Amino acid sequence: MTVHPASPSLDRTGSRLGALRTRATATVAAIAVTGAAVAVTVATSTPAAAGPGSVVVSESFSSASLPAGWNAVDGTWKVENGRLYGTSASSSDNNKITFGRHLNDFRLEATMRFETVSAATRWASLGIDVPADGATPWWIATMRSGTTAANGLEFAQRTPANAWVVTNTASAPYAAGTGRDVRVAVEVHGNQARWIFDGREAMRTNSLQRSANGVQGLFVNGATVSYDDVTVTELAPNGYLRPKGSPFTVIAHRGASAAAPENTLVAQEIARRGGADWIENDVQPSKDGIPFILHDGTVDRTTDGTGNIRDLTAAQIKALDAGSWFGPHYVGERVPTLAEQLADLRTRGGNLLVEIKGKHTRDEVATIIQVIRNEQMMGRVFIQSFEVDALRYTHELAPELPLGLLRSTLDADPVALARELHLTAYNPDGNALLAKPEVVASLHAAGVAVMAWTMDSAGLWQRLERIGTDAIITNRASELVGWNSAFLQRASADPTVDITSPTDGARLDRAQSPVIAVAATNADTVTVTLDGKKSAAGRKLDLTTLTAGRHTISTEVTGPEGTATATSTFTVTVSQAGLGYLLLTSGADPNAVTAMTTKLIHAQYAQLASYADRQAGKLVPAEVASVIAADARTLALK
Structure with a gap:
């Protein structure tokens, strides 16, 4: 002041x-x-050309009125005593204020305090993707005052039909209650987001459906909530780097391959229900050029048929039983096409880490990319391959797709190769990575994530976590999800401290x-x-x-x-x-x-x-x- x-x-x-x-x-x-x-400088105006690290919004409500560019859509919003207060008199009122600008990759954070609530189930939210006029649909990261409930934290969408779709829930380590400041944040990368409660990741989602022009917002429901120190920071597009204190990204190898026939839609469904962040599968073309999901060069091991996949037509492959080899209750499972797999992920949720298996021509890679485009999944697919040419073709045809290079042994200079191939991630055999763990830090310094394959034991997961590995490709995805939960519980026991007054820079x-x-x-x-x-x-x-x-x-x-x-x-x-x-x-x-x-x-x-x-x-x-x-x-x- x-x-x-x-x-x-x-x-x-x-x-x-x-x-x-x-x-x-x-x-x-x-x-x-x-x-x-x-005294904090307010910078709510949009830079002409922002980029990673740019602070798009920085608001401490030091003036007596709503900041310029903030739109109180509904409800009562006012600035008093250096805080923004929002009031919703009824639990049926989802009152909101919008601000900021459309960003694909950003961190929105704020200090939130419940002043009064009509019930412990009432909530306040950070708006992730909200039309500036507040119309539906919109996505929010929600915190209830009874934060320790199983649904104390949520990712949720309000649909065009004014219905709720809650995609993810979690409980916080303590209740926000009333009169208590809580620092919260959400990190968003496309359709993925992390909910961060007082500096620790509480949950994540990969189910956001992003708009072309949604901005940020604050919401209040059945309560009076005050907000302070609201910031929006643009992030680098590589959301695959694991933030400090966050658990692994879980990638289900060939779906839930330890529980169901690999590379099938049922394996994908089990992995999804088990909490996997990504499904990893392999793609190869049939004789007539249709991309199918299959690991081996032949259909012999995982179906009741024989022959090279490239020698069989799509009709022949679709007639094969891809489940009975694994167990009698999977009889009748089929080898899915890439289009079928993507359609399932698009409608039921999930992301695909797809390996282009074996040598592919530029035209064959182009067909894969066209299928991804047709299924409207360009923002939810990650391409990886052992084949350098396949990655080069992908970058030429669709530079927006993230790329990962698979390696059985480490290259002499992974960073240089990552730059040459425009890699988002370097994906080595986990044991090779553990033999030379120092490459993780150098790759991270270059902005490249590290995804290790195929690691299936808690002992190996612990060693990979210690060296900073970002993601694990595993046959035991649900077990790794559980290990992640235990990791967060261990981390939550670490002491934390913050000086809340005088604030830094006062x-x-x-x-x-x-x-x-x-x-x-x-x-x-x-x-x-x-x-x-x-x-x-x-x-x-x-x-x-x-x-x-x-x-x-x-x-x-x-x-x-x-x-x-x-x-x-x-x-x-x-x-x-x-x-x-x-x-x-x-x-x-x-x-x-x-x-x-x-x-x-x-x-x-x-x-x-x-x-x-x-x-x-x-x-x-x-x-x-x-x-x-x-x-x-x-x-x-x-």
């Missing part, structure tokens, strides 16, 4: 003192409400007195220092005694699972109003206060500094006099 000088229209010393005192009192009152007053004047506030989890001890000297959480900062300029608060917490640290740097600024507050609270002789205040009002800063120096230890306490003199000299230079 910036406090401006008193109005020059006040021409009497007493009136000016009263104005300064009133302004200082108002500032202290604001601090009592918000915990800290922070600019405060003398009239303010923020309290050091520390939010910690899983911590047994908390230590706090101010400029290297011991302090404490809950201590009120007396800014009248600190030198103008930057100051740093540091904290360290320890718990059973380790330690965590945080720092916050704030700046004590010099202003006429702040100096006035300093004079009024200095404890100086009343005659000295009157003399100094008169000089302050008339902007006689140099004279004020000299007076404070002369009276130090006499009419003005020495420790305060030095601060008064320093601030006055700073104002004299402005």
